[in-house]
Amino acid sequence: MSDMIMTAGLCKQYGKTLRVKDVDLAVPEGSVYGFLGPNGAGKSTTMKMILGLVRPTGGSITVCGQKLCSRNRLSILKQVGSLIESPSYYGHLTGMENLRIVSTLKGVPQKEIARVLRLVRLDRQGGKKVSQYSLGMKQRLGLACALLGHPKLLILDEPTNGLDPAGIQEMRELIRSLPKQYGMTVMVSSHMLSEIDQMATSVGVIRKGELVFQGGMAALHEKSSHHIAVRTFDNEAAFHVLTEQGVACEIQQNVLLLPALRDERLAGCLKSLFEKGIDIVRVEDRRKSLEDIFLELTGTAVSL
């Protein structure tokens, strides 16, 4: 599978601050790529650079197999739909009129408007002025604008901002369905791990402008390693007993951490500790959650 977006050493400097540092993104074709990071990590800046709205200080960007430069930017972006930070709209015009403006500029047939309005479930409010829309409706109108013209790639920056729980669920379902139904690739940013976990197939985690993890969601889940914590009255002695039995364990915060052993093997280990006269006071199953991994990767508290 080829990559729809590839960046190499992408950097952006504002004044003396490097906001995006050597980011090497690889967004696989047909995937929902979750771009995860805390607020101010550089997600929007990176996405804006991919769209050519912000000039990179260094590095290169390849979109749909073509290297992005000022000359070919618009021809490449014809295959891309975007919604950055907040929806763009003209409040004094109706939803339909807004879409007509975008479709004319994109060179898309007007009949497309009804389709995208249906897709984002705004078909009944198309004749209403956008200034009277709720934030969620404006967000859906923004998505409708992005969907005009069957783009191959969608770049959505925090598309669930301002939506109520039902709206978030609806948006998530829609984003998840796009690769299957229309063969689109979606790059979606969020600072909410749970959201990305529920809709992305690949993920990139950015922290203070640096990409600290990139891979499939499965790879991220694999990091959520399973351990068994054993607490005894003499951890040092227990450590030696278990090491002699070939169990790779370690002492962390007054607890012996054992790998995820099979029940029979674990029972054998505990029995040998009893036989050596080491009293066991606690045995716990420990699993590192995705939140813990996010915390480890980003060094910040996770938003749930």
Place this chain on the structure above:
Amino acid sequence: MRQALAVEFRKIRRRKVWLIVAALIFVQLLWSLWAFRNMDARKLAQGWMHCLYQFPLLNSIMMPVIAAVVASRLCDIEHKGRAFKLLETIMLAGRLFHAKFLCGACYMLAAAFLQVEVMVVFGTVKGFQGSPPWDKLLCYLLFTTVVNLAILLFQQTLSLLFQNQMVSLTAGLIGTLAGLYLMFFPRTVERLLLWGYYGVLMLVGMDWDRETRITNYYYMPVNWAGFIVLLVMSCILYVAGRALFVRKEM
């Protein structure tokens, strides 16, 4: 470009930008009715010149304000709806700048045209001596339009660059007052500011006799040098304004 221009007109639907132009023409008509209320034979003989003297003076106060408001109305919709982020992914920033300028220019051109029409109709109804001086009126139309467009360019650039429209409107008002003030200075000083060009390119001069308290108007030679300077200034404004907007990161 026709498509981009058509889109600009679609964007300002229900914004009633034409109202500003209509209000200007209405105020100028009221002014003319007041200024030309008691006309004797001598005044009627100089009626056309009087018009060509009064209107540029009025323009130096009103047109910059109109240009500032028109530019602001056209650009404010993009800031309010955060539309630049979307537009710049589907069209070139330079094209957007050009389309906005052409759209604003249509309104400024309409304002100048209507003014000339008001002058002709008013002069004919009032019975100004002789037929309308078409050559002078044409020059007036050309000069007024070019000064209007130069000021519109300046205002549009500010309106596009600054989200807060008070910046461009304040700059416009300061320019207007400075232009008016410069009319009391020699022509060379008047040429320094865009807003002074309504005065620089005036086609009619005035002599006021302190003793007899009689005003005489006379045609002056067309100031082509001033016009060329203005054209050069307009080109610089266009290139600089467009470049600043294109370079701006969203």
